[in-house]
Amino acid sequence: MINIGILGFGVVGSGVAEVIAMNLEKLEKHLEQPIRVKRILDVRDFDDSPFSDLLTKDADVFFNDTDISVVVETIGGVGIAYEFTSRALSQGKSVVTSNKELVATHGVELLQLAKDNHCAYFFEAAVGGGIPIIRPLHRCLAANRITKIAGIVNGTTNYILTQMELSDMDFSDALSRAQLKGYAESNPAADIEGIDAQRKIAILSSIAMNGIYINPDQIHTEGIKNVGVEDMTYARALGAKIKLLAIYKSYKEGSCEVIVAPHLVDRSEPISVADGVFNAIAVDGNALGPSMFYGKGAGKLATASAVVADVLDAALHQSKNAHIMSWTYPEHTVIKPFEDMHVIALVRLKGTVDLNLYRRLFPNQQIKPVVSAVPQETAFVVGQEGTLTEKMLSEATSQIKEFISLIRIYS
Amino acid sequence: MINIGILGFGVVGSGVAEVIAMNLEKLEKHLEQPIRVKRILDVRDFDDSPFSDLLTKDADVFFNDTDISVVVETIGGVGIAYEFTSRALSQGKSVVTSNKELVATHGVELLQLAKDNHCAYFFEAAVGGGIPIIRPLHRCLAANRITKIAGIVNGTTNYILTQMELSDMDFSDALSRAQLKGYAESNPAADIEGIDAQRKIAILSSIAMNGIYINPDQIHTEGIKNVGVEDMTYARALGAKIKLLAIYKSYKEGSCEVIVAPHLVDRSEPISVADGVFNAIAVDGNALGPSMFYGKGAGKLATASAVVADVLDAALHQSKNAHIMSWTYPEHTVIKPFEDMHVIALVRLKGTVDLNLYRRLFPNQQIKPVVSAVPQETAFVVGQEGTLTEKMLSEATSQIKEFISLIRIYS
Numbered sequence: 084m085i086n087i088g089i090l091g092f093g094v095v096g097s098g099v100a101e102v103i104a105m106n107l108e109k110l111e112k113h114l115e116q117p118i119r120v121k122r123i124l125d126v127r128d129f130d131d132s133p134f135s136d137l138l139t140k141d142a143d144v145f146f147n148d149t150d151i152s153v154v155v156e157t158i159g160g161v162g163i164a165y166e167f168t169s170r171a172l173s174q175g176k177s178v179v180t181s182n183k184e185l186v187a188t189h190g191v192e193l194l195q196l197a198k199d200n201h202c203a204y205f206f207e208a209a210v211g212g213g214i215p216i217i218r219p220l221h222r223c224l225a226a227n228r229i230t231k232i233a234g235i236v237n238g239t240t241n242y243i244l245t246q247m248e249l250s251d252m253d254f255s256d257a258l259s260r261a262q263l264k265g266y267a268e269s270n271p272a273a274d275i276e277g278i279d280a281q282r283k284i285a286i287l288s289s290i291a292m293n294g295i296y297i298n299p300d301q302i303h304t305e306g307i308k309n310v311g312v313e314d315m316t317y318a319r320a321l322g323a324k325i326k327l328l329a330i331y332k333s334y335k336e337g338s339c340e341v342i343v344a345p346h347l348v349d350r351s352e353p354i355s356v357a358d359g360v361f362n363a364i365a366v367d368g369n370a371l372g373p374s375m376f377y378g379k380g381a382g383k384l385a386t387a388s389a390v391v392a393d394v395l396d397a398a399l400h401q402s403k404n405a406h407i408m409s410w411t412y413p414e415h416t417v418i419k420p421f422e423d424m425h426v427i428a429l430v431r432l433k434g435t436v437d438l439n440l441y442r443r444l445f446p447n448q449q450i451k452p453v454v455s456a457v458p459q460e461t462a463f464v465v466g467q468e469g470t471l472t473e474k475m476l477s478e479a480t481s482q483i484k485e486f487i488s489l490i491r492i493y494s
Numbered sequence: 495m496i497n498i499g500i501l502g503f504g505v506v507g508s509g510v511a512e513v514i515a516m517n518l519e520k521l522e523k524h525l526e527q528p529i530r531v532k533r534i535l536d537v538r539d540f541d542d543s544p545f546s547d548l549l550t551k552d553a554d555v556f557f558n559d560t561d562i563s564v565v566v567e568t569i570g571g572v573g574i575a576y577e578f579t580s581r582a583l584s585q586g587k588s589v590v591t592s593n594k595e596l597v598a599t600h601g602v603e604l605l606q607l608a609k610d611n612h613c614a615y616f617f618e619a620a621v622g623g624g625i626p627i628i629r630p631l632h633r634c635l636a637a638n639r640i641t642k643i644a645g646i647v648n649g650t651t652n653y654i655l656t657q658m659e660l661s662d663m664d665f666s667d668a669l670s671r672a673q674l675k676g677y678a679e680s681n682p683a684a685d686i687e688g689i690d691a692q693r694k695i696a697i698l699s700s701i702a703m704n705g706i707y708i709n710p711d712q713i714h715t716e717g718i719k720n721v722g723v724e725d726m727t728y729a730r731a732l733g734a735k736i737k738l739l740a741i742y743k744s745y746k747e748g749s750c751e752v753i754v755a756p757h758l759v760d761r762s763e764p765i766s767v768a769d770g771v772f773n774a775i776a777v778d779g780n781a782l783g784p785s786m787f788y789g790k791g792a793g794k795l796a797t798a799s800a801v802v803a804d805v806l807d808a809a810l811h812q813s814k815n816a817h818i819m820s821w822t823y824p825e826h827t828v829i830k831p832f833e834d835m836h837v838i839a840l841v842r843l844k845g846t847v848d849l850n851l852y853r854r855l856f857p858n859q860q861i862k863p864v865v866s867a868v869p870q871e872t873a874f875v876v877g878q879e880g881t882l883t884e885k886m887l888s889e890a891t892s893q894i895k896e897f898i899s900l901i902r903i904y905s
Binding site for chain 2 (some may be wrong): 102103105106109110112113207213214215218219222223224225226227228293294353356368369370371372373374375376377378379382384385387388389390391392394395396
C-alpha cells in the first residue's frame with residue numbers, strides 16, 4: 084500500500100486527489116499494489132469536498148503519520164512550503180511538487196536533502212504543467228548535450244498575446260478577458276512580468292547545464308506589458324506570431340545565455356503552434372537535433388497528471404536509492420551578461436526615415452528594411468549572423484531620435 | 495564501470511558508439527561511474543571504423559563476456575535478433591533496442607523474460623526515433639487513461655508526401671527523390687505500404703492499453719501509393735496536409751480502434767507541423783488533455799540518442815528489480831473490426847454530379863459539398879458526428895458509378 088500525503092488542498096492539490104480517484108485502477112496496475120491519499124494538510128475548511136475526512140490542520144498529525152511515504156507539496160511559494168518539504172525529506176519521505184518558485188530558489192538544497200535521506204524530490208509539474216519535459220530532458224535526452232531550449236512556458240501571457248493577435252485587442256483588454264476567464268490572477272504581476280517564465284527556464288537551464296544551478300534572479304527578463312497592437316500588425320505582416328519566450332542557449336563549455344522576453348516567432352517554427360493557454364517547449368540536443376513538446380501548461384487535472392506520475396515514480400523507487408538529479412552552485416558566473424548576448428531585432432521608427440542615415444550606428448551589420456505595417460512608421464531588421472550584441476543595439480537605438488521600440492526575433 | 499555490448503554495427507549500432515564517445519563526460523556524470531563499449535558483434539568487417547578493435551564475429555565471445563551488463567540490439571528483424579535478445583536477457587543482461595519489428599512481434603515474451611531475469615528490456619528508439627515517446631507515455635502519462643494517439647511515425651512516407659505537396663510531384667517521382675536522398679530504401683515496401691507505421695502504432699497501442707498486447711497484423715493498414723497529385727490539390731484547397739497517420743483510439747473499457755492510413759490533417763492541428771522526415775505524435779490523456787511530441791523520427795545520431803538514454807536507465811537500475819513494462823496477450827479480440835470503425839471522408843466523383851442523387855446512400859448523414867479542386871470532378875465530405883462506419887461508407891461508394899477515390903479526414 085502506497086500512502087500519500089498532500090500539503091495544500093488548492094487547485095493542484097485537489098486535482099491530485101481527483102486524478103488518483105479517477106484513474107485508480109490504472110495506477111494500481113502500474114504500481115502492482117494499492118495506492119491511496121491518506122492525509123491532506125490545509126488550514127482552510129473544505130466541508131463539501133469528498134476528501135474532507137482526510138483533512139487535518141495539524142502539521143504534527145500529518146508528519147507523524149509514518150504510513151505516508153510520498154508527500155505532495157502543492158502549497159506554493161518559498162515560506163512554509165520550504166519548511167514542510169525539508170521536514171518531509173528529512174524523514175526520508177519522497178516529495179513531489181508543482182512549486183516552480185521553490186525549486187528555482189532552493190532546488191540545490193532540497194535535491195541534496197533528498198539524496199542524503201535516500202528519497203526523491205521530483206518536480207515534473209513545475210514546468211509545462213502536464214507536459215512531460217523535466218523527465219524527458221533529464222532522462223530521455225541524457226545522451227545529449229542540450230544546446231538550446233526555447234519555451235512558451237506561461238499560459239497566461241500566451242492567452243493574452245493570442246487574444247491580442249486574433250481580436251486586435253490591446254494588452255489591457257486582453258488581460259481583463261484573461262482574468263474574466265480565470266486564466267489570469269487578480270494580481271497577474273508574476274505572469275505578465277515574466278517572473279513565472281523566469282523561474283521555469285531557470286529550472287530547465289539547471290538541468291541543461293547538467294546540474295549547475297542557474298539563479299532566476301540573474302536572468303534578463305522582460306514581460307509582455309509593452310507589446311502593443313502595432314507589434315501584432317508587424318507580426319502578421321512578417322508571417323510571425325509574438326510569443327513570450329524563455330530561451331536557454333549553451334554558449335561555450337560551462338556557460339550559457341538565458342533570457343525571457345517577447346519575440347517574433349516565425350509561423351514555420353514548431354513552437355508557434357502553441358496558442359491560448361497551451362505551452363510548447365523546443366529542445367535541441369547535439370545528437371537528437373531539434374525536438375518539441377506541446378500541451379497544457381496549466382490547469383487542475385493537467386498539472387495533477389504530472390504530479391501523480393511523479394508520485395508513481397517515487398513510490399516505485401522507494402528505498403532503492405533512486406537516481407535523482409543533483410544540483411550544485413556554480414563556482415563562478417555561468418550566465419553570459421545580458422549586454423554581451425547576441426540579438427536579432429525588428430526596430431520601429433517614427434515617420435518616414437532614410438535608413439541610410441543610421442547605417443553608421445550599426446557597423447558591420449546588414450540593415451534589412453521591412454515594409455512598414457503601420458502608417459507613418461519605418462521599420463527594419465538588424466542583427467543577422469549573431470554579431471550584434473544587446474549593448475550595441477541599445478546604444479545605437481538610443482541615438483535614433485525617431486526610435487519607438489524594438490522586438491526581438493527568435494531564430 | 496558500465497560495459498556495453500552492441501549487437502549489429504549498422505547505422506544505429508555505430509551511432510550508439512559515436513554518441514557515447516561524443517558525450518562521454520556528460521554520460522559519466524549522469525551515471526556517476528565510467529561507461530564504455532566493450533564489444534561489438536557483427537559478421538561484417540569494419541576495418542576503418544575507430545571501433546574496429548572491439549569487433550568480434552564470434553557470438554560466444556560476445557555472450558561469454560561477463561563484464562557486459564547492458565546489450566544494445568541494433569540488428570533488426572525477428573530472426574537472429576530474437577535469438578540474441580533472448581540469450582542476453584536469460585543471462586540477466588538488460589537489452590536496449592531500436593527494433594520495432596521485434597518488439598511489435600515478440601514484446602510479450604521478451605518483457606516477461608526480462609522480468610524473470612531481473613533485468614530490463616527497453617525500446618524507446620523503436621518508435622519516433624530520437625523523440626522521447628515510449629517513456630513519456632508509459633511513465634510521465636502513467637496517471638492518465640490514454641484516449642487517443644495520432645502519429646506521423648514514418649519519416650520516409652512523410653518525406654514523400656511533403657515533396658508531393660511542395661513540388662507537385664507524383665508519388666513515383668517523390669519516391670525516387672527520397673531514395674536519392676537516402677530517406678527511402680531501395681526496397682521501400684515496409685515504409686510505403688505502412689508496415690513500419692503499423693508496427694510502431696502496435697507498440698504504442700499496447701502501452702496505451704496498459705500492457706494488453708496489440709497484434710500489428712490485426713491493424714487495418716493502407717500505405718501511401720494511391721495518394722495522387724489531385725489529392726494534394728484538395729488538401730491545399732481545404733487548408734490541410736496529407737499525412738500517413740497511425741491512430742489509436744480507446745473505444746470502450748478494454749477495447750480500441752487502430753488504423754494506419756493517409757489522412758487529411760487540418761493545418762491547425764499541432765501534428766501538421768511535421769514535414770519532411772520529421773515525426774510528430776499527438777497523445778490525449780483523460781487528465782492531461784491533448785499533448786504532442788515532435789522531432790527526428792529516424793537518423794543515425796537521433797535514434798542512437800534514444801538508445802543511449804535507455805542504456806543509462808538500464809545501467810542505473812541494474813539488479814534493482816527495475817520496474818519495467820509487462821505485456822500480456824488479450825483473452826479475446828480487443829481491436830474493433832475495421833468495418834465497424836467510424837470515419838469521416840472526402841469523396842471524389844467523376845464529372846459534375848448532382849449530390850442529391852446519392853443522399854439516400856448515406857441515411858442520417860450530412861453530405862457537405864466541397865468546391866472541387868480538380869476540373870471535371872465533384873467532391874463532398876461525409877461522416878460528421880462519428881456515425882458513419884467504414885462498412886457503410888464502402889457499401890455506399892461501391893454503388894456510385896462516378897466514384898474515384900476517398901481520403902479519410904483526421905478529427
